[in-house]
Amino acid sequence: xxxxxxxxxxxxxxxxxxxxxxxxxxxxxxxxxxxxxxxxxxxxxxxxxxxxxxxxxxxxxxxxxxxxxxxxxxxxxxxxxxxxxxxxxxxxxxxxxxxxxxxxxxxxxxxxxxxxxxxxxxxxxxxxxxxxxxxxxxxxxxxxxxxxxxxxxxxxxxxxxxxxxxxxxxxxxxxxxxxxxxxxxxxxxxxxxxxxxxxxxxxxxxxxxxxxxxxxxxxxxxxxxxxxxxxxxxxxxxxxxxxxxxxxxxxxxxxxxxxxxxxxxxxxxxxxxxxxxxxxxxxxxxxxxxxxxxxxxxxxxxxxxxxxxxxxxxxxxxxxxxxxxxxxxxxxxxxxxxxxxxxxxxxxxxxxxxxxxxxxxxxxxxxxxxxxxxxxxxxxxxxxxxxxxxxxxxxxxxxxxxxxxxxxxxxxxxxxxxxxxxxxxxxxxxxxxxxxxxxxxxxxxxxxxxx
Amino acid sequence: xxxxxxxxxxxxxxxxxxxxxxxxxxxxxxxxxxxxxxxxxxxxxxxxxxxxxxxxxxxxxxxxxxxxxxxxxxxxxxxxxxxxxxxxxxxxxxxxxxxxxxxxxxxxxxxxxxxxxxxxxxxxxxxxxxxxxxxxxxxxxxxxxxxxxxx
Ligand code: HEM
Ligand code: HEM
Ligand SMILES: [Fe+2]
Numbered sequence: 001x002x003x004x005x006x007x008x009x010x011x012x013x014x015x016x017x018x019x020x021x022x023x024x025x026x027x028x029x030x031x032x033x034x035x036x037x038x039x040x041x042x043x044x045x046x047x048x049x050x051x052x053x054x055x056x057x058x059x060x061x062x063x064x065x066x067x068x069x070x071x072x073x074x075x076x077x078x079x080x081x082x083x084x085x086x087x088x089x090x091x092x093x094x095x096x097x098x099x100x101x102x103x104x105x106x107x108x109x110x111x112x113x114x115x116x117x118x119x120x121x122x123x124x125x126x127x128x129x130x131x132x133x134x135x136x137x138x139x140x141x142x143x144x145x146x147x148x149x150x151x152x153x154x155x156x157x158x159x160x161x162x163x164x165x166x167x168x169x170x171x172x173x174x175x176x177x178x179x180x181x182x183x184x185x186x187x188x189x190x191x192x193x194x195x196x197x198x199x200x201x202x203x204x205x206x207x208x209x210x211x212x213x214x215x216x217x218x219x220x221x222x223x224x225x226x227x228x229x230x231x232x233x234x235x236x237x238x239x240x241x242x243x244x245x246x247x248x249x250x251x252x253x254x255x256x257x258x259x260x261x262x263x264x265x266x267x268x269x270x271x272x273x274x275x276x277x278x279x280x281x282x283x284x285x286x287x288x289x290x291x292x293x294x295x296x297x298x299x300x301x302x303x304x305x306x307x308x309x310x311x312x313x314x315x316x317x318x319x320x321x322x323x324x325x326x327x328x329x330x331x332x333x334x335x336x337x338x339x340x341x342x343x344x345x346x347x348x349x350x351x352x353x354x355x356x357x358x359x360x361x362x363x364x365x366x367x368x369x370x371x372x373x374x375x376x377x378x379x380x381x382x383x384x385x386x387x388x389x390x391x392x393x394x395x396x397x398x399x400x401x402x403x404x405x406x407x408x409x410x411x412x413x414x415x416x417x418x419x420x421x422x423x424x425x426x427x428x429x430x431x432x433x434x435x436x437x438x439x440x441x442x443x444x445x446x447x448x449x450x451x
Numbered sequence: 452x453x454x455x456x457x458x459x460x461x462x463x464x465x466x467x468x469x470x471x472x473x474x475x476x477x478x479x480x481x482x483x484x485x486x487x488x489x490x491x492x493x494x495x496x497x498x499x500x501x502x503x504x505x506x507x508x509x510x511x512x513x514x515x516x517x518x519x520x521x522x523x524x525x526x527x528x529x530x531x532x533x534x535x536x537x538x539x540x541x542x543x544x545x546x547x548x549x550x551x552x553x554x555x556x557x558x559x560x561x562x563x564x565x566x567x568x569x570x571x572x573x574x575x576x577x578x579x580x581x582x583x584x585x586x587x588x589x590x591x592x593x594x595x596x597x598x599x600x601x602x
Contacts, residue, residue: 033565034526042558042566047526048515114509117523151458173509175502176494177587178487181522182480217458224461231469235476244595245520246491247483252593254479318595322521322529397599400528401564 001352003075005082010353011089012068013346015096016061017429022103023057024422026050031415035408052120053106058334059118060099063163065342066199067095070140070156072349073206078147087139095132098125114173116184126170133164151220152202152209155227159198166190178246185241192333193234193262193304200300200341201227204269207293207348212280219276226268233261240312244321252314259312266305266337270297286351288361291368292344299336299372307332307379319394324410325386332379335372343368343428356435363431371424377417385410493589504583507576516567520592526565529596534581534588536598543585550581 001007030050033040071088075081082088102121105111111120121129137160144153169186205223209216239255273294284290307329311320320326347364351357385407392403488494508514513530514523520531539546554577557567572580 037565038560038562042568046516046568047565048512048524048568051515051524051526052512111510111512114506115512115514116509117514120512120515151462175497175505176487176492177505177519178492178590179484181520182483182487221456221458221461224458224465225456228461228465228468231465232472235469235472236479238476241522242483244592245522246487246590246592248486248491249593251483319597321595322518322523322525324525327525394597395599404565 001355003081005085005088006072006075006349007353008082008085008088008092009068009072009349011092012064012071013350015092016064016068016342017346017432019057019061019064019099019103020425021429023054023061024418024425026054026057028415028418028422030054031411031418034411035415049106049109052111052115053103055118056099056106056120057103060095060102062334062338062342064095064099065346066160066163067091067136069199069203069342069345070136070160072345072353073203074140074143074147074153074156077150077153077206078144080143080147083139083142083146087135091132091135091139094128094135098128098132101125116170116173116180118188119170119184123171130164130167133167137161137164150216151223152206155198155205155223156202159195159202162195162198163191166195181245182242182247185238189238189241190235192337193237194231196338197230197234197265198227200296200337201230201265201269203341203345204273204293204297207289207344208273208276208280210348211282211284211286211290211293212276213282213284214276214280222268222272226265226272229261229268230265233258233264237262240314240317243314243317256313260309262312263301263305263309266297266301270301273297285358286348286361288364288368289344289348291365292340292347295368295372296336296340296344299332299340299376301336303329303332303334303336303379307383319390320386323386323390324382324407325390328379328382328386331375331382335375340372346432350432350435354435356437358437360436363427363434363436367424367428367431369424371421371428374417374419374421374424378414378421379417381410381413381417385414491591493586496586496589498582500579500582501586503576504579504581504586507572507580508583511570519587520590521595527567530584531587531590531592532596532598534585539585539588547578547581547585550584551577554580 029040029045030047033045033047033050071082098121102125105122105125106120110122112122112126119126140160141157144157166187169183172183174180174183201223205219208214209219235258236254237259239251240259242251242255274297277290277294311317311325311329351359388407388410389403392398392406393400398406508519513519516524516527518525518529518531521529534546534550537546537549551574554570554572557569559566
């Protein structure tokens with residue numbers, strides 16, 4: 001660690017890991033309600049409450065992770081300390097307590113009066129999130145402006161500003177449901193298939209720079225090319241959510257064409273990561289970080305790219321829209337692109353933050369394979385559930401509940417995959433908290449001498 | 452490659468292109484909004500009761516179990532067309548009443564069946580909710596969802 005203020009990332013990441021555990025645990029409760037609907041009393045554990053904790057906790061911890069990543073990598077990139085460490089901790093307190101009290105409130109069925117999916121937070125929590133975001137943007141913008149400017153910080157900053165700006169649409173909830181839906185996607189789609197991709201690409205670029213030692217010029221040029229393909233396809237790709245909500249029919253063509261192209265940036269990131277690792281001269285001792293980075297690019301390509309393309313053409317989406325196929329895609333895409341990204345940068349940075357390099361990475365590497373196997377298994381089970389359910393309900397004309405009764409086996413398998421996922425996540429968290437020192441010093445270049 | 456495309460060219464293409472596509476997107480959104488408010492939905496029939504019904508739907512996070520026009524959770528059936536499925540086109544008063552009765556009868560407590568909570572809504576809230584579900588069923592969803600006749 002070269003800069004004192006990189007330590008801020010510790011607080012953010014420990015907070016993120018705590019909420020990560022909450023998120024997957026509530027996922028498991030949701031999976032349990034599917035297979036044993038009478039087990040938990042519906043007065044206290046209705047499915048909707050469980051699902052909103054699961055999804056909101058996911059968003060909150062991923063954002064905490066992004067903030068942590070920014071505080072960790074910006075000092076190194078800008079070659080200066082964070083502008084105001086005090087503000088960074090104030091921001092953490094607001095954001096973390098806001099997120100936590102939202103989740104606790106949900107337990108008591110306190111949701112926003114005009115809640116929408118992922119945006120169930122009461123308005124005062126939404127405002128708290130916005131205040132925290134403003135503090136954050138001020139803090140990192142000041143740091144970046146006063147320091148060395150690199151493509152990595154440039155893209156990261158752009159992504160983070162975009163996240164905050166599009167979140168403002170969460171405050172707009174018109175009475176007309178179709179109009180409401182159209183702008184709801186301004187938050188949800190333009191986040192995960194726009195601004196978040198900028199964060200993903202820049203953090204991966206940083207990791208590749210550090211791990212492989214490839215020339216910065218090369219890495220940064222590819223960074224711009226990749227994010228160009230992301231936004232050129234992703235912005236109009238929003239149309240893949242406008243097929244059936246009361247919007248004009250032309251979205252069926254615009255959405256199909258542009259969202260198909262959204263595969264390109266994910267393919268690009270995967271090729272980029274592997275090419276850099278092959279090209280790289282450096283034999284970096286943190287193998288676990290490399291595995292998470294490569295795993296991120298591969299699973300994002302499958303989850304977002306392949307599983308996204310699977311149901312994005314309007315002729316197919318007509319049948320699969322709003323089935324378990326969507327849930328299958330949602331899981332692998334979020335996991336591959338954003339969960340793995342966060343776990344990769346944490347795995348890379350923790351040994352420096354806690355002054356533990358070199359350490360024994362066996363637990364961490366095992367957790368990559370276990371967690372990923374669990375999520376892939378859940379995804380495959382849900383894909384079967386979705387395909388079969390679609391056929392029974394939307395081709396054969398069975399009623400929804402009758403069709404669901406036919407596919408119970410796949411929900412059982414999903415639950416099994418979920419148990420493995422949770423175990424893997426807990427193993428990951430403990431691997432970072434323990435970080436056992438290894439006796440044998442792994443030989444390799446000194447990472448701090450990057451570039 | 453490095454001679455053909457430099458880093459700063461790549462950056463300029465990124466900024467210019469993104470701006471270009473974003474402007475088109477905003478333009479299309481504006482057009483779509485106009486379409487929704489004039490043709491896509493029954494905006495003239497969007498009464499205060501419908502709007503209050505929408506808030507009941509949101510306040511109780513119904514979408515975290517059900518889909519509406521295919522969006523939301525997939526734990527429970529689609530409700531965008533439930534009013535039509537329950538015969539609302541021929542007998543609106545009957546479908547309206549069926550929705551209210553349904554809400555009051557939950558949870559079913561049936562073994563092995565997914566449970567819907569009791570929301571303890573007032574008569575007025577139930578009326579608003581039923582009006583809302585009637586209103587969404589009139590939206591032009593381009594023929595979605597597919598509802599083949601059972602064979
Ligand atoms: C990392 C990037 C991505 C993430 C995290 C992600 C996540 C999600 C999630 C959570 C949903 C469900 C939204 C809801 O209704 O609650 C969704 C829907 C959808 N996604 Fe993605 N997605 C990503 C990328 C993509 C890509 C690249 C494509 C296309 C190639 C795609 C195609 C779709 C489609 C078509 C739907 C709508 C499904 C339906 O009609 O029910 N996604 N995505
Ligand atoms: C890191 C791992 C996970 C990620 C990134 C994740 C992500 C998500 C997302 C984005 C959604 C909302 C999208 C949708 O409903 O389609 C969701 C819903 C859900 N997740 Fe997860 N999840 C994870 C782990 C789990 C686990 C371990 C389980 C346990 C079986 C689980 C069970 C569920 C259930 C039941 C839903 C609701 C789906 C529905 O509406 O029927 N998730 N998850
Ligand atoms: Fe999307």
